[in-house]
Amino acid sequence: MTLTSGIRSRPIYTALRPDLPGRFHLLAGQGSGGEALLRLLRLLPTLSEAAEIRVIYARESVSGRDFSELLRSHCGTNLSVVSTQAEAVAVLDRALSGCVMGTRLYVAGSESFIGSIAKVASAFNMNADEVQYEHCGSRARRVYCVHCKMSNENVTTNIVKCADCGRHLLVRDHYSRRLGAFMGVMADAETPGALPPIVEVFK
Amino acid sequence: MKHAETIPVEVAHIEQVTPLIKQFTLRPVGVGELPSFSGGSHIVVVMRAADRTFRNPYSLMGSPRESTSYQIAVRRHDGGRGGSLFMHREVALGTQLEIAHPVNLFPLVKLARKHILLARGVGITPMMAMVDDLDESSCPWELHYGYRGPGHDGFGARLRARFGDRIVLYDDSAGDVPEFARILANQPLGTHVYTCGPADMIKAVDQAARAAGWTGSHIHSEQFTAPPVGAPFDVNLARSRLTVHVPADRSLLEAIEAAGVDAPYLCRGGVCGQCETDVLERDGELIHNDHWLSDAEKAGGMKIMPCVSRACCTRLVLDR
Numbered sequence: 001m002t003l004t005s006g007i008r009s010r011p012i013y014t015a016l017r018p019d020l021p022g023r024f025h026l027l028a029g030q031g032s033g034g035e036a037l038l039r040l041l042r043l044l045p046t047l048s049e050a051a052e053i054r055v056i057y058a059r060e061s062v063s064g065r066d067f068s069e070l071l072r073s074h075c076g077t078n079l080s081v082v083s084t085q086a087e088a089v090a091v092l093d094r095a096l097s098g099c100v101m102g103t104r105l106y107v108a109g110s111e112s113f114i115g116s117i118a119k120v121a122s123a124f125n126m127n128a129d130e131v132q133y134e135h136c137g138s139r140a141r142r143v144y145c146v147h148c149k150m151s152n153e154n155v156t157t158n159i160v161k162c163a164d165c166g167r168h169l170l171v172r173d174h175y176s177r178r179l180g181a182f183m184g185v186m187a188d189a190e191t192p193g194a195l196p197p198i199v200e201v202f203k
Numbered sequence: 204m205k206h207a208e209t210i211p212v213e214v215a216h217i218e219q220v221t222p223l224i225k226q227f228t229l230r231p232v233g234v235g236e237l238p239s240f241s242g243g244s245h246i247v248v249v250m251r252a253a254d255r256t257f258r259n260p261y262s263l264m265g266s267p268r269e270s271t272s273y274q275i276a277v278r279r280h281d282g283g284r285g286g287s288l289f290m291h292r293e294v295a296l297g298t299q300l301e302i303a304h305p306v307n308l309f310p311l312v313k314l315a316r317k318h319i320l321l322a323r324g325v326g327i328t329p330m331m332a333m334v335d336d337l338d339e340s341s342c343p344w345e346l347h348y349g350y351r352g353p354g355h356d357g358f359g360a361r362l363r364a365r366f367g368d369r370i371v372l373y374d375d376s377a378g379d380v381p382e383f384a385r386i387l388a389n390q391p392l393g394t395h396v397y398t399c400g401p402a403d404m405i406k407a408v409d410q411a412a413r414a415a416g417w418t419g420s421h422i423h424s425e426q427f428t429a430p431p432v433g434a435p436f437d438v439n440l441a442r443s444r445l446t447v448h449v450p451a452d453r454s455l456l457e458a459i460e461a462a463g464v465d466a467p468y469l470c471r472g473g474v475c476g477q478c479e480t481d482v483l484e485r486d487g488e489l490i491h492n493d494h495w496l497s498d499a500e501k502a503g504g505m506k507i508m509p510c511v512s513r514a515c516c517t518r519l520v521l522d523r
Contacts, residue, residue, distance in 0.1 A: 023416035101390045102416025125314050125393030129418040 010175040013114070013135040016040045022104035022130075023052075028092050028117055030058040030085055032137025033108030034067020040106055041074055054095065055079045058088035062110060062138035062154055085109075089116050096124045108134040112142035112153060115180020122177075139202040143171050144181035151181050156202045159187050159195060168195055171202075209249055209301035210237065214294055215272060220357035221350075224325055225291055226264075229273045232299060236270040242333035243309035243397075243425070246273065247471055249301040250289050255453070255461065257286035260427055260471045262399075263305060264331035273302070276358075278325040283429055284452045308475050309397070309425040311336060316393030318344040319386065321408055323400030324351065327358045329425060330399060334366065345369050347386060349400075352376030383411035398424040427472030428492055430454035433513045439520040440464060441483055455509035459523065466509065466523060473511035480521050482507055487516035 029037040140154040150164035169184030216228035250257040265274030277290040359372045373379045405424040449458040469477035473493030491501040493508035
């Protein structure tokens, strides 16, 4: 049972690359995303002196990879390391409120991290030509239960039991950019208890 | 393509705002209200002269909240095709005209966190309506307006009286020019800039914004090109099986319409793309005057915008 055909709501992620006309470069990464930030940082120093760089990194990771020491040796005082994704989002929110036009935002991490950051960026009316997203590490999904409105983090299986209401949810490819989450719909609504095999599909 | 029906209106008031610009108040003939619109919209005014019909686009400059009348401003172009001269000389109180429904090709961005409006000359007209929309929002905005010189500042004075320091005026004749780089520097994230004025101004704003690191999604402009007069030429309309002569003072679109062919159009100013037409054959050069086709498409010579563009050909065949 899949509900994936023709769904195009999911953002397209690409490898981060320097956007040279930008005057100020804000990098936000999480877990494995640190590797993508390091790759980008190696390309950014060729920018003009007028451009400035700041890095925000969350150590929280599904895969357990931590790039905070490597980042620290590369960017020193321009780096803020926090432990959770939520803290990184809060630090970015404060940073953006002081930013001016000409800023570029680069984001690397899990899809739920990207989704949380995208919400903040769009609240500042940053558009697709100002923000880049690179999906790194785990393909685990944030799944929004359309029945009880609860978001379930780090889902790796085709079916997940909602942590709040207990329904078994089929994880769709339908992605809400507003919520930064995939839609989960009750999998056995027609015949209660009739579920397909539960397998890991988002590693 | 069939066009929506036009709306019959009559001229209820005329005001000479500057030596070159007249403002017309248009009311629907009989009772009834006019369609609602948003700031930045334009209408096409149909003017039936004795020997020809003009259809010229004009921005709506009254309040979008006012549904009993529309306001347009017409700058006189003495060397033009004659539409603006018709409005200035032939149209009087009570004159009946037809207008097309409003279309907005220059809307304010609803999610913006700040708006900067830049205008010069008669380019202020769409912004006269935009500021009414902005006045009702909590979003910060400012407007910079350059005018020709003393006696030409009528619209600026009105705006200043209503909005005070939000309006910055520049007197061209005193060498007072807006410094776009300074205006656009250090603006908060989510700021949008809107420019309406001559081509060199639109280009200068675009360059200043990009030099400050702005991206294209925050830069907006509108420049209606009046169809320029040019050398006459003939055009063959393949589907209609007609050969049409395009005189010096008529646009290609006007000539096609005068031959009885119902061709698509919307803005009649080279902006919207609605009249884009395929060129099937040609033995000379196309003279592109639009802001729609890409540079590559213009160089390719396979497409033309009949509302403003012309040709220097002895044989030109269009898919129309």
